[in-house]
C-alpha cells in the first residue's frame with residue numbers, strides 16, 4: 001500500500017530550482033533508499049515530506065505530497081502533528097544536552113501523553129524499540145552526550161519513536177558512525193520496518209543494496225529511476241543508473 005504519494009514536485013530555494021517534477025509512490029512498511037551524488041536534492045526531497053523546508057526562508061514548493069491520502073501542503077494542515085507522524089533522524093546524532101531519559105521524554109512531554117502509558121513506560125518502550133534499552137537502563141539519568149556516537153544515533157531514533165510516528169526519514173544516519181555502529185543501525189532498521197515506513201538517504205550504495213526494498217536514484221534534482229532494489233542494482237532501466245552504480249560518476 002502507498003503511504004506517501006508525491007506528484008510533480010518542484011522545489012525552489014529562492015530562484016534556484018533544486019527538485020524537478022519528482023513523482024514517487026512510497027510503500028508502507030518497506031525501506032526505501034534514496035541514492036545519488038552529493039547536491040542532487042536527496043535531503044531537500046526528504047525535507048519536503050514533513051515540511052521541514054518550511055523553516056528555510058525564501059523556499060517554494062509546487063506539486064503535491066499525499067500522506068495516507070491527505071495533502072500535507074493544504075492550508076490548515078497541522079504541521080506539528082505532521083512532523084510527529086513523519087519523524088526525522090539526521091546525519092550527525094543531535095541529542096539535547098540533557099539526560100538520556102529527558103531526551104526520549106521530550107516529545108511526549110511537549111505533545112502531551114496519550115492513552116494509558118506512563119512516561120516511564122514510553123521511555124522504556126522507545127529505548128527498547130531503538131535497541132538501546134539494555135545498554136542504558138541502569139543510567140537513564142546520565143547525560144546523553146556521554147554515550148558513543150552510535151548510541152547517540154539510536155537515542156535519536158528512540159526520541160522519534162516516543163511520539164509514535166508512522167514514517168521515519170533518515171538522512172545519512174550512519175555516515176558519521178564506525179562500521180560496527182553502522183551495522184547496528186542497519187539491523188535496527190529491519191526491526192523498525194515491521195511497524196514503520198522508512199526512507200533513508202545514503203551515499204553508500206552497499207548500504208542501500210543491503211537494507212532497502214526500493215531504491216530511487218536522484219541526479220541533478222530529478223528522480224532518474226525508482227524500482228525494486230534488486231532490479232536497480234542488477235538490471236537498471238536507465239543508463240545513468242547503470243553509470244552511477246558502477247561508479248562511473250558521483
Ligand SMILES: Nc1ncnc2c1ncn2[C@@H]1O[C@H](COP(=O)(O)OP(=O)(O)O)[C@@H](O)[C@H]1O
Pocket residue numbers: 013016018036037038039040041042043044045056
Ligand atoms: N538551505 C539551502 N539554501 C539554498 N540552497 C540549498 C540549501 N540546501 C540545499 N541547497 C542546494 O540544493 C541542492 C540540493 O541539495 P541537497 O538537497 O542538500 O542535496 P543532497 O542531499 O543530495 O546532497 C544543492 O545545489 C544545494 O546547494
Ligand SMILES: [Mg+2]
Pocket residue numbers: 042043044171
Ligand atoms: Mg544531503
